[in-house]
Amino acid sequence: MFKLSHKRLITISAVAAAVTFTACVGADTGTSSSVEGKTRYVVSHTYDFNGKKVIDGGVSYPIVNGFSGPYAVNEKARTTAYNKGREATPAEIKAWDVDVMYNGPFPEGHGTVAEGEAIYEEKCLACHGDFGSGAANVGIYPALTKGNAYELQKTLTNQRLTPDDEGPVRVFGSYWPYPSTALWYIKTGMPHPAPKSLTWDETYALVAYMLNLNELKVDGEVVEDEDFELNQDNFGKIEMPNVNGFVPEIRGPKGLENTRAYMNVPKNYGARTLAEDGRCMHDCLKEIKVQRITIEQKNFLPPLSEERSLPKQKEGGAEAKAKAVYEASCAMCHDSGAAGAPTLGNKAEWAKVLKKGIDKVYANGINGINAMPPKGGTSISDAEFKSVVDYIVNKSK
Known part of the structure; x- marks a missing residue:
C-alpha cells in the first residue's frame, strides 16, 4: 500500500x-x-x-x-x-517527512493494549469487525487477524490439495514483513472517515492491540497482558514471522541493486x-503434459437433474442450532485460542475453566469476561447461549 x-x-x-x-x-x-x-x-x-x-x-x-x-x-x-x-x-x-521506516527511528509515543482496545471499539470496529476478525456486513475492509500469526504464517507455503486444506492466510500478523507500515498507515490514513486525526499515542495503542490479537512477540515475549505498553523504544523488537518471506531482499542501501x-x-x-x-509470439509456454483419467466417467448416479429449486433446509435439533451459533460467533476465538480463549476440544483448558462450576461459566459468558463480549456479541437469549456453552463443553470432554 x-x-x-x-x-x-x-x-x-x-x-x-x-x-x-x-x-x-x-x-x-x-x-x-x-x-x-x-x-x-x-x-x-x-x-x-x-x-x-x-x-x-x-x-x-x-x-x-x-x-x-x-x-x-x-x-x-x-x-x-x-x-x-x-x-x-x-x-x-x-x-x-511522515514516513516510518522499518529500521527506525520511530516517532515518540506510547500506548497500551487496553487503551488500543478502547480506541478500536470506538473508531475501527465498524469496518474491521470484532477483535479485528473482519466485518461480514461490510466486506471491503481487511481482517486484521485470523489467530496466531506464527502458525498462520506457515499457511503461506501450503498447497491446497483438498477443499478442506487451509489456504494462505494473508493478514497483518502472518503476512506483513514489518509492523512499521501499520504504524505509519494508521497515523496518516485511519480512521477512514477522519485520517490524520489520531495522536501518536493512540496509534501506538492500536498497534499494541493488533499485536495482542495476532499473538505476536516483542523481544521474545508474547503480547498477552492488557497493560503491555508499546513505544518508540520497544517497537523495533516486534518479531514478525514473515520478515524474510519476500524476494528480492529490498532492505538497506543495496535494495535497488x-x-x-x-x-x-x-x-x-x-x-x-x-x-x-x-x-x-508463439510457443511461449513449454508443452503441457496432460494426465488422462484412466477410468472414464460416462454416467452419473443419481442422474443429473434439471431441477433448479434450492434444497430444503433440514430442521436441526438443539445441538445443530448451538453449533451454527458457535461457528458464526464463537469459532474465531475458541478455534484458535485468540485473546486467551480456551480452545474447543482442549480438555485440559476446559477442565480448568469448569472448576468454577458450570453456573459461573454461564454467568461469565452471558455478562462477558476479559476480551469476550456479553454472549459473544450475539443477541440470542440466555437459554440459547447456555446451549452453546453446553455444546462447547461436550466437545471438550
Whole structure:
C-alpha cells in the first residue's frame, strides 16, 4: 500500500534521463531496427544514462534519431532548462517527512493494549469487525487477524490439495514483513472517515492491540497482558514471522541493486530470455503434459437433474442450532485460542475453566469476561447461549 502526504513536495526533472519503455527480457548488447538504411530505434537491456541494467529485467529504448522505440520524441525537451525552485529547508523536510521506516527511528509515543482496545471499539470496529476478525456486513475492509500469526504464517507455503486444506492466510500478523507500515498507515490514513486525526499515542495503542490479537512477540515475549505498553523504544523488537518471506531482499542501501540483480535472471520469476528486439509470439509456454483419467466417467448416479429449486433446509435439533451459533460467533476465538480463549476440544483448558462450576461459566459468558463480549456479541437469549456453552463443553470432554 502507498500513500503520499499532500504536503510533501516532489521535484521532477525531465532533462536528465532518456525516455524508456520496458518490455521483454533480452540480452546485454543493443540491437537496432532500420528503415531504408537509417536506424529507426535501438533496443537495449541497459539504460543509456547510467549504463546499468534495466531494473525490472526488461529492455529500454534509448532516444535515437528522434525516436524512443517506435515512438517519436521531442528531443528539444531534453535540453530545455527548467527552474526547479529553491531547495527545501531542513524544517520543511522534517514537517513533510511522515514516513516510518522499518529500521527506525520511530516517532515518540506510547500506548497500551487496553487503551488500543478502547480506541478500536470506538473508531475501527465498524469496518474491521470484532477483535479485528473482519466485518461480514461490510466486506471491503481487511481482517486484521485470523489467530496466531506464527502458525498462520506457515499457511503461506501450503498447497491446497483438498477443499478442506487451509489456504494462505494473508493478514497483518502472518503476512506483513514489518509492523512499521501499520504504524505509519494508521497515523496518516485511519480512521477512514477522519485520517490524520489520531495522536501518536493512540496509534501506538492500536498497534499494541493488533499485536495482542495476532499473538505476536516483542523481544521474545508474547503480547498477552492488557497493560503491555508499546513505544518508540520497544517497537523495533516486534518479531514478525514473515520478515524474510519476500524476494528480492529490498532492505538497506543495496535494495535497488538487489532488485536489479534478481529481476535480470528470468528463471527467478518464470520468464524467458529473448533477443533484444525479440517478441514471444508463439510457443511461449513449454508443452503441457496432460494426465488422462484412466477410468472414464460416462454416467452419473443419481442422474443429473434439471431441477433448479434450492434444497430444503433440514430442521436441526438443539445441538445443530448451538453449533451454527458457535461457528458464526464463537469459532474465531475458541478455534484458535485468540485473546486467551480456551480452545474447543482442549480438555485440559476446559477442565480448568469448569472448576468454577458450570453456573459461573454461564454467568461469565452471558455478562462477558476479559476480551469476550456479553454472549459473544450475539443477541440470542440466555437459554440459547447456555446451549452453546453446553455444546462447547461436550466437545471438550
